[in-house]
Amino acid sequence: MANKADMLWEDVLELEEAGERQEALDLCRQITRMEPDHAAAWKMTARMTLPAARRGVQDMPTLSQAASAYAALQNVVRLEPEDTESWALGGILLVDHLGMLEEALEWWQQRRQIKPEDVTPLIEQIAILVRLGMYSEASELLEIMFDSGMEQPDRKQLMNMDRVRQMVDKAAKMEKEEIFRPQNSKHPRWEIIGRMKTRKPLSETFFLFTFVAPIVFIIGSIAMSVLGGSQYGFILVFLIILGLFSGISRAGAGLLQKLNRHALDLERAIDVEATSAKICVPTEIRGSKLYNHTIGKRTEAFQDRHSKIIESDEIIDKKWKPKLPDFSNTESWWGEAEESED
CATH class of the missing domain: 1.10.10 (Arc Repressor Mutant, subunit A)
Incomplete structure (x- = not known):
């Protein structure tokens, strides 16, 4: 005879199929309270906590939703360590929505210990x-x-x-x-970021049309005038243009990165603030055109959590370093836990 948790689980599946997400979530929470080792219910809890996709597009979760879903996924991988989908979703939530890079490194290290x-x-x-x-x-x-x-x-x-x-x-x-080490307020890159705080980074499209396209057009025109007199010449010119476009685009990628380094540096500073839960961006830069553009690209949950960190106004120590897992250790972390339980 099926126990109450199994009966509730059947109801959850029916509610999910009917699109009754909140009701399904409520039942999942009942199941996990009754049976804390019900992996499927924990996974469904994570899924139902996150917003549903609309027209094939996934809505971004709030901070509360992202944190709750991640907590549920921790139980999923504890019970079903081979569930690669849950590992992937947990990693996305930690990096993109919570900004907890140190925890994300540890999360993936735990996966490495499994496989x-x-x-x-x-x-x-x-x-x-x-x-x-x-x-x-x-x-x-x-x-x-x-x-x-x-x-x-x-x-x-x-x-x-x-x-x-x-x-x-x-x-x-x-x-x-x-x-660039943003935790060091005296780092020379901060002065450069300060000077360029009114400039947004160049987009790849803008760089393509203002740098790559003119060069390809000029060389292509010369090649066309020299080789384009026949059908084979036209094909050869076409291939030359394709090769030029690909080659110059690759060569220009490094230049674009250098031109946008001030924005990339600020992105790192924001990452450091998010993962350390302490602030390092100078007041005169925060709120600038560059800063608003950079933080505006982050998800809603990330921005919400980051704003709370700013409100705490706790300055990061200049000697701060992220806590790194032992990358050489790939021994099973719950194998030891199971032995201790025995």
């Missing part, structure tokens, strides 16, 4: 380390990620692996001479 050969946690950890300017640590994880002992990645993972590899390379080159 050390999975490349996805490494991809996510490397991306976070780059945001914090920790390039030596990111490079070490890159070596592990491309190790022959790792699981064969699928196409999407391969693309993401190449993306973070390029991310580390470009960022390290940009900050070759000095790595």
Whole structure:
């Protein structure tokens, strides 16, 4: 005979199918109170807490929704450690909506302890380390990620692996001479950000039309006048233009990054504020055109939590460093917990 939790779970599934999200959420909470180890109910709690997709577009959660969903997902991965969907959603909530980068590093480290050969946690950890300017640590994880002992990645993972590899390379080159540490109020980059606080970063589209397109047009016109007299010449010119566009776009990406470094630096400062829960952005920069543009790109939940951090007005220590997990430790974290329970 089915117990009460099982009967309620059947009701939850019916309510979900009918689109009665709040009622389904209320029942899920009843189930998890009765059976704290009901993984499916915890996962449904997370799903029903977050806004529903409308016309295929996912609405952004509030701070309360993001925090509640993450708390539920912690129980899911504790009970079902192979649930990759819950690991991924938890990582998104921590980074994009809560801004808790230190916790996100630990979150993905726990996933690595479940499946050390999975490349996805490494991809996510490397991306976070780059945001914090920790390039030596990111490079070490890159070596592990491309190790022959790792699981064969699928196409999407391969693309993401190449993306973070390029991310580390470009960022390290940009900050070759000095790595911006926003917790240091005397860092020379703050003066540069202050001078450029009225300038928004250049968009890729604007850069494309003002820098890449004119060069391609000029060279393409010359090639057309020289080679475009025949059908084969026209095809050759077309291929030349395609190659030029691709090559100049790649070459110009580094220049665009340098031109926008003041904005990238401010993004790091905001990340540091969010993950440390302390402030470091100078008063004269906060509220500027650059600052408003940068913070405006963040999610509603992130902005809400960040505003609370600003209101607390607690200054970050200039010696602050993010707490990093032991990246070399990939031993199961709940295997030990199970042994202690026995």
